Amino acid sequence: MSTVTTQLISPYGGQLVDLLAAAADRDSRQHYAARLPALQLSQRALCDLEMLATGAFSPLTQFMGQADYQSVLDNMRLADGTLYPIPVTLPVEADHSFHLGQEIALRDARNEILAIMTIEEIYPWDRDKMAEKVFATLDTRHPLVAEMHRWGPINLAGPIQVLQLPKHYDFQNLRLTPAETRTRLEATGHQNVVAFQTRNPLHRVHEELTKRAIEEVDGVLLLHPVVGMTRPGDVDAYTRVRTYKALASRYYDPDRIVFSLLPLAMRMGGPREALWHAIIRRNYGANHLIIGRDHAGPGNDSSGKPFYGPYDAQLLVEKYSQEIGVKAVPFQMLVYLPDEDRYEEVDKIPQQTRTANISGTQVRDEYLLNGKALPEWFTRPEVAEILAEMNPPRYRQGACVWLTGLARAGKSTIAQILTILLQERGRSVTILDGDVVRTHFSHELGFSKEDRDANVRRMGFVASEIVQHGGIAICAAVSPYRATRNEVRNMVGTDHYVEAFVDAPLEVCESRDSKGLYDRARRGELKAFTGIDDPYEPPRHPELHLDSVTYTAEENAHRILAYLIAKGFIRDEENNG
Secondary structure, rough: OEEEEEEOOOOOOOEEEEEEEEEEHHHHHHHHOOOOOOOOOOOHHHHHHHHHHHHOOOOOOOOOOOHHHHHHHHEEEEEOEEEOOOOOOOOEEEOOOOOOOOEHHHOOOOOOOOEEEOOOOEEEOOHHHHHHHHHHOOOOHHHHHHHHHOOOOOOEEEEEEEOOOOOOOOOHHHHOOHHHHHHHHOOOOOOOOEEEEEOOOOOOOOOHHHHHHHHHOOEEEEEEEEEEEEOOOOOOHHHHHHHHHHHHHHOOOOHHHOOOOOEEEEOOOOHHHHHHHHHHHHHOOOOOEEOOOOOOOOOOOOOEEEOOOHHHHHHHHHHHHHHHOEEEEOOOOOOOOOOEEEEEEHHOOOOOOEEOOHHHHHHHHHHHOOOOOOOOOOOOOHHHHHHHHHHOOOHOOOOOOOHHHHOOOHHHHHHHHHHHHHHOOOOOOEEEHHHHHHHHOOOOOOOOHHHHHHHHHHHHHHHHHHHOOOOOEEEEEOOOOOHHHHHHHHHHHHHHEEEEEEEEOOOHHHHHHOOHHHHHHOOOOOOOOOOOOOOOOOOOOEEEEEEEEOHHHHHHHHHHHHHHHOOOHHHHHHHHH
16 A cells, blocks of 8 residues: 655654555545444544554554553563653454454544554453553542553554544644644744643743743744543633634744644653653654643542652653653743742742742632633733633533442432432433433443443443533442443543442341342342442542431432532522522
8 A cells, every 4th residue: 555654853753654545545445444344443542543644653653562562561662672651552342353464444433434454463451550550550530540441451453554534623724743743843943842732721821931941942832732632621622722822823923833733642641641742742843842740640549649749750751851852841830920020930939929829720610610800910811711701600510410329328319309409409400310321221231340331431421411511410320330430530520520429338228129139139130239249349539428327318418419519510599699
């Protein structure tokens, strides 16, 4: 198959290969691929395919084989010794029907054929080993650790012939390949390029930070926001890009900035991911990367502590900067000095200096959700206006209350009472009860772990859609497995998710069981029944722990209501009226 090859000078881009088939070959290859066995790619795999196809993951040109995968886990290097810190693999289910030497069509969610893959390797991988070595944690509050629990246990690898890239209809003029980006950067005439990795809206502090970096390296800024997959709960990519456009066009020297979008699926892997970002930006033409506090960090773990140290990422990139050809431009936290109308790094300020700073939580909770204008020293008016448009008051935003616990713990009764209390206060509420959901759109599923997880994910998906559109979803399901519940948390977004553990001892639940399900399970008539011959994994740190023995269902419903009022999802009518 013909390909277009672009030679670029870079430690990691010396042979950046555009894997797209030549136009003359595409129609015939599409017809051929239509007859092949197909694999529908996940959103993450689609992002990875695009990055592979355009050379953004150079020197990778395909999903990793076993030798590369294992070497990356153990040594942060490919099998040939090239530094590469993050595995890029293509997992499939254990019951797949693929075999070595087979050609398969890689399709997107709409069944569009994107590529042909020739399978050269089929190999198993271990979730826990990958979690420990790459992300340094088994805690399922880490979004990738939770997500990996639904990846298939087998990886496929082999050469890829890309027929077309995934289609994007948004911001098309900003979706530049590595080759296109490098061409634009070279046209600026600057030797040094400093890239800025971003997944959040840009405020004045980011503007100041990037302009200082431009001056420090005497170069040009590659403003390169991620528009693939970022941390669950982040501001949506459309809103973020609109803020970047507003700033880039008005507040930067046009000869000192190149603005391009990056279709990367982030792993939120902290230090390892920061090093990966540096390699990727080398392929796009940068030789510097701004590394801030907790770069690519996923937030806090189940105990409330950060997964990674604030400057671990800076240290790792600095360690390998000479090898990869990308120098870290580290910055400490910047704060505003109101008496001097400027920003400064916090470690350079005398102790008694008056400062001002607004955290991301304050931006959301104190300003946007209360309709309060962000101060101009903090953000440009154009950015503030875009954020205000996309952030209605908290009491108009959606939320998911996820009631989990053993069968007959009291989840459904609490859900019904809570629904009435919320409707009484003017909120739109949808109950997703585990038994009802099974009846209507999971009727084909059994009670194996895989089927239970599938049922919970379906509920989670529906709940996330309800929340996205401003409604409240109350989900009442046993949902026995911790990792899958955390996956749902990530679907919905942590800031909009309330996990309520409805706690009742097994003997109490059995005594309440009018249907006799527990008795049947103990007699062996029902297999894999939670609490009898299948485990229930209670939440480690739920937002609410509801004792359904000491307290009535109504009292527990009022506890949830009070929590939602305290978080701003419900107006406190008694104190406001």
